[in-house]
Amino acid sequence: MLLQQYSSIRRHSETICKPLEIEDYVVQPIADVSPPKWHLGHTTWFFETFILKPNFKGYEEYNPKYNFVFNSYYESVGARVVRTDRGNLSRPSVTDVYRYRAYVDEQMEAFLQSDSIADDVAALLELGLNHEQQHQELLYSDIKYILGHNPLFPVYSTNNVFNESITPSTDFIDVQRGVYQIGYNGNGFCFDNELGRHNVYLDDFEIAANPVTNAEYLLFIKDGGYTNFRHWHSEGWDWVRQNAAQAPLYWHFIDGMWMHYTLNGLHEVDPNSAVCHINFYEASAFASWKGMRLPTEAEWEVASGLFNWGDRWEWTNSAYLAYPGFKKEAGAIGEYNGKFMVSQMVLRGASVATPPGHSRNTYRNFFHPRHQWQFTGIRLVK
Amino acid sequence: MLLQQYSSIRRHSETICKPLEIEDYVVQPIADVSPPKWHLGHTTWFFETFILKPNFKGYEEYNPKYNFVFNSYYESVGARVVRTDRGNLSRPSVTDVYRYRAYVDEQMEAFLQSDSIADDVAALLELGLNHEQQHQELLYSDIKYILGHNPLFPVYSTNNVFNESITPSTDFIDVQRGVYQIGYNGNGFCFDNELGRHNVYLDDFEIAANPVTNAEYLLFIKDGGYTNFRHWHSEGWDWVRQNAAQAPLYWHFIDGMWMHYTLNGLHEVDPNSAVCHINFYEASAFASWKGMRLPTEAEWEVASGLFNWGDRWEWTNSAYLAYPGFKKEAGAIGEYNGKFMVSQMVLRGASVATPPGHSRNTYRNFFHPRHQWQFTGIRLVK
Amino acid sequence: MLLQQYSSIRRHSETICKPLEIEDYVVQPIADVSPPKWHLGHTTWFFETFILKPNFKGYEEYNPKYNFVFNSYYESVGARVVRTDRGNLSRPSVTDVYRYRAYVDEQMEAFLQSDSIADDVAALLELGLNHEQQHQELLYSDIKYILGHNPLFPVYSTNNVFNESITPSTDFIDVQRGVYQIGYNGNGFCFDNELGRHNVYLDDFEIAANPVTNAEYLLFIKDGGYTNFRHWHSEGWDWVRQNAAQAPLYWHFIDGMWMHYTLNGLHEVDPNSAVCHINFYEASAFASWKGMRLPTEAEWEVASGLFNWGDRWEWTNSAYLAYPGFKKEAGAIGEYNGKFMVSQMVLRGASVATPPGHSRNTYRNFFHPRHQWQFTGIRLVK
Amino acid sequence: MLLQQYSSIRRHSETICKPLEIEDYVVQPIADVSPPKWHLGHTTWFFETFILKPNFKGYEEYNPKYNFVFNSYYESVGARVVRTDRGNLSRPSVTDVYRYRAYVDEQMEAFLQSDSIADDVAALLELGLNHEQQHQELLYSDIKYILGHNPLFPVYSTNNVFNESITPSTDFIDVQRGVYQIGYNGNGFCFDNELGRHNVYLDDFEIAANPVTNAEYLLFIKDGGYTNFRHWHSEGWDWVRQNAAQAPLYWHFIDGMWMHYTLNGLHEVDPNSAVCHINFYEASAFASWKGMRLPTEAEWEVASGLFNWGDRWEWTNSAYLAYPGFKKEAGAIGEYNGKFMVSQMVLRGASVATPPGHSRNTYRNFFHPRHQWQFTGIRLVK
Known part of the structure; x- marks a missing residue:
């Protein structure tokens, strides 16, 4: 076996x-x-x-x-x-x-x-x-x-590489306040950073049934999202200016039309797919523009049974830190997760690029807030 | 008035x-x-x-x-x-x-x-x-x-500039698990980032009655604390190597003795004062070396009535993020706090340099984890 | 004495x-x-x-x-x-x-x-x-x-700080080919880098009786001098682009007019003074645009009796290198000049800022080609 | 043809x-x-x-x-x-x-x-x-x-890649003072930077019959050549310190022996070959240590008929500048050489890596003084 x-x-x-x-x-x-x-x-x-x-x-x-x-x-x-x-x-x-x-x-x-x-x-x-x-x-x-990033935009495959499962929707799901438990407690495999199932208190919140789509994100762009500092973290605004950012990674404005590079080559942006390849600053600015916010990782995990996830790694507004009772393993394996617990944000869920059998609703992915190159998206909370 | x-x-x-x-x-x-x-x-x-x-x-x-x-x-x-x-x-x-x-x-x-x-x-x-x-x-x-940082080490004042109040002790204080409330709810002034008093669930913990002293920190140095990557975050270890760090800021090893610069000039390190001018990486590495950890900001606030604080800003293991229900103020004042809520860690308490009347146990100070130049210290939790 | x-x-x-x-x-x-x-x-x-x-x-x-x-x-x-x-x-x-x-x-x-x-x-x-x-x-x-470089543009003095001696002219002076001698051979003081009077062979050349004026330099600017790579060294063109250079140092285009900061404050550019505060790249690009070139230091020295000099340090097209027979002095004084003999260009003459009694026609001043902050100008050769 | x-x-x-x-x-x-x-x-x-x-x-x-x-x-x-x-x-x-x-x-x-x-x-x-x-x-x-620079040190070829022609010798060749001509004036091909054959005046000099060997360079290393600032240009000394330089590129001190990487793999340094892969700073420091100097490009060219050359590009003490009468060609081809005429030093001769039929004694090669990766060497003048 x-x-x-x-x-x-x-x-x-x-x-x-x-x-x-x-x-x-x-x-x-x-x-x-x-x-x-x-x-x-x-x-x-x-x-x-x-x-x-x-x-x-x-x-x-x-x-x-x-x-x-x-x-x-x-x-x-x-x-x-x-x-x-x-x-x-x-x-x-x-x-x-x-x-x-x-x-x-x-x-x-x-x-x-x-x-x-x-x-x-x-x-x-x-x-x-x-x-x-x-x-x-x-x-x-x-x-x-x-x-x-090659000027010839080579095609990885002419077959469909990933199956996306999103059906656009603007529904929000209510979750009631209370003490919940998060963290892994099954019998299978999990990483050390998921261990230490523990209580958290959550206030009432409403979480989107679906991730934000390209069509919604385009509205943000068209409304000057990348030119209005008010929506951005100070650090995010520095990133926008230093990189002259104006759209997600892989988007190109060509002959009046937004195109994006996918593993199938350069194509028109699909309005109905979940927006992809945005960093934490962008996710957070979009949420601010919508008058909403990103979920915490606890909110996400508690609500995760109530919506479909798995197309995009979803930025949370939680920093990547140890759970109560976290213990590093002895030896080299102890370096696996713990030593990265600073200056990074948690992403939850999984993406179209995640291998089958490698996702859990307790999985804590993490990246620096500036990174765009993962298959990342946005789920809103209000 | x-x-x-x-x-x-x-x-x-x-x-x-x-x-x-x-x-x-x-x-x-x-x-x-x-x-x-x-x-x-x-x-x-x-x-x-x-x-x-x-x-x-x-x-x-x-x-x-x-x-x-x-x-x-x-x-x-x-x-x-x-x-x-x-x-x-x-x-x-x-x-x-x-x-x-x-x-x-x-x-x-x-x-x-x-x-x-x-x-x-x-x-x-x-x-x-x-x-x-x-x-x-x-x-x-x-x-x-x-x-x-001037090679002449000028003296700011020959009078005692700050009054320190620490009496070394190795006591720990027990706090019981339960749902607690944190955040400001008085009638006086507070910053917007303290608002939104809310419930948090805490597990049992023990918190030190006193901050870590120079004497204790010296043991860490002498035990090779700055040369053993195992205690450090990956980012902290990079910091140690790039800066050839081997002691808190302002410490100098002169003729076989640890001296430090204070506003009264260059003096021998006082073993009984709280260690000062260490960054989050150092605080965290010290805690790891002790087999303990830093408190979260919620733990700190909940326990703050049970110990003396105010000599050092105390690094917590909480990232600086919005409280539930945080709202930016309109206009320029809205830029005061919210836009810094990424990539920084919370410090709690106050320091000898904090003006009288400017401290609260709900106060959320924040700095990037690499910063040493504030009057920062360590309180342990186990 | x-x-x-x-x-x-x-x-x-x-x-x-x-x-x-x-x-x-x-x-x-x-x-x-x-x-x-x-x-x-x-x-x-x-x-x-x-x-x-x-x-x-x-x-x-x-x-x-x-x-x-x-x-x-x-x-x-x-x-x-x-x-x-x-x-x-x-x-x-x-x-x-x-x-x-x-x-x-x-x-x-x-x-x-x-x-x-x-x-x-x-x-x-x-x-x-x-x-x-x-x-x-x-x-x-x-x-x-x-x-x-202070946003308040403070005035150093309300009196005239420097006396300029230029009377604009477009005359050129002929010098005949032959073996000439350059280098110091008087009885007074000179720097070690001027010693070793030696023969040089020069071809016929014509050298301008006067340095280039602001009026002439403005024509270069107006003709797109700073936007046409053809006139520039590769390294100079990089400098133009990295610094978005479009005029000499201290020049500001304000309300449709070229102003420049002088020690007397911010004033309109005087068309009849010699252009000042340009680097070697600019001097060289200007000469190329004119279809002329900069003199070598030997040409400059040989012709120096035939024209007035002393208002601007004049960029030559000679690199700062040892004269034949150059010997470093022993001890620390030997570090005075010799160790800088690489990657720098020679300037000849003197400037309005040179103290009285501190100039000689054998004086070899030197700076990196990118430097603008000295009182530097241009004399053409054809 | x-x-x-x-x-x-x-x-x-x-x-x-x-x-x-x-x-x-x-x-x-x-x-x-x-x-x-x-x-x-x-x-x-x-x-x-x-x-x-x-x-x-x-x-x-x-x-x-x-x-x-x-x-x-x-x-x-x-x-x-x-x-x-x-x-x-x-x-x-x-x-x-x-x-x-x-x-x-x-x-x-x-x-x-x-x-x-x-x-x-x-x-x-x-x-x-x-x-x-x-x-x-x-x-x-x-x-x-x-x-x-690959940790596996792959072998390019097991056959001898280059034929070296050096027979070590310490002879010097006298050249008499006088007006000489340099620059290309044949009927074949040359680059534009070689044109404009012109007179130069040279003083008496003696030039080495052979380039400096590895054995001679090792004496410089052993005598602390890389730790004594006195032999170095200021810029060169900065280079030494920033790079912790202590030997030519590709040299490795392994088990008490100097090895170097060649296209045939890692081998013991051959004391009788001409030293290779040194930059201008090193060439110049070596010459200073010997109490000698590098030739100017005019000296090199004038004497080039009197010695064997072609194994190493030989650093001269001449900056790469236009010959009198140099004219850029029109169009893109005009960018070939002229725009690099600043901040670089001339190398003369050719190397074992130069293709057959591609060398002339008027050839002006040029690189920034810090570069080591060409097949460069040293010929001394006294």
């Missing part, structure tokens, strides 16, 4: 990369976007470093220098290539990275067929698989950024 | 500056530190712009160009000198700024003696006075930075 | 600063502009460090920390305040700096009255006096920058 | 790239280093833009968007990808670039077989071929940088 799950998840990463040219695997147009071959190598390094090397007797490391190349941010596991430099590395080649994957997969499969996997190793394995799924979503975001 | 309060607060700003040389009023060693003469002019500009010009018939603006020089961040009130450029302006001279103050004070006194002050103007006046008090604390912080 | 010269030159620096407010002595709006009090202290430090301390028995250093504050770029003489930080230092105060001058002057006068000054010390003294004269010109440039 | 020359030169660029992996064609580790596929595309774009489009009737542009991607610095020919962004472009793919080359080559061959090539077009063609040869040398420099 574990073996099958392992193989299936590992294959999915490669499927995502199938439409790429070799060259697309290599570049890093901004620090936040990693080269696809780096994602493929880094997720592999995770299994090699945390599962095989400490637990599989006789395992021979594929290449000791790969630790330096494919470590992301684990201080405990030694020196690493500075993040902004990943795009300078032409080697290991894409072929080498796939060979590395094949080698580690073969060893992992042998390991998983062995008699008994200790519980703590099984837990690490599950973490590794969820980690790879996180990178699958990053692969989509990063590939879109790489292709969408 | 109002008149007397006005005069007394206005005089206090000038008293703080009395020990300065003319030159000390002018410089801006880092963007966050404003020249003292700018503080004196800016607080005056506030009364001129928001009280006198719109409300005092026949008022003649002192100098129309001063709006450009002394506006801080009010987009609604026109162009302003970029914050990092304040220290490039030798004019208006210190004498001119004091003349400007005298002129505005004279007019304000005339205005306040007139028959009747409308309620909304009285509210603005109260805001202006609290605003000036905030700048009084900044004057202390900024003067300390200016003198404390 | 030496004593009289010493006193007279030292007094002149103070005369230049007389119209300043205390505050004007302190600021450093850009790295290239030093605070006037720093100039006053640094020139004093030169005499104390190189004359008094090594040569005057029993001399007591005024304040050992001043070496750190007032050293400019002499690596041999210990640590120094980073250049961009000079404007952060409120202390020593202006009064302290004048006290330091008075102390050193008193000691210097005592020293100069003593029996006999060794030849090498006399040479250092002469260097120190020329050094102070160089800083007198910098005082004018830096004061102009400080006041001219 | 022209056709044969065209084909042979075009093939050579591709031969240089033959050992590369696809990924190596794509990256741009620093702004100065361009991706190899960009070189291949840009040289092709040159022929398409300047020869085919204006002169070959019926020529159909390969892809109009390529102008944007492959223009380097020709302002006259429209917008272009910002230089630091070249490494962000995964498309056009390497295959596409080779297709582009094949298409343009086919068209060029058809064009060159047509009846008569006008003289001005023939001149442009010759320029285009020399331009491609310049990029062949850049291909070597850039490939070396890309592979040499």
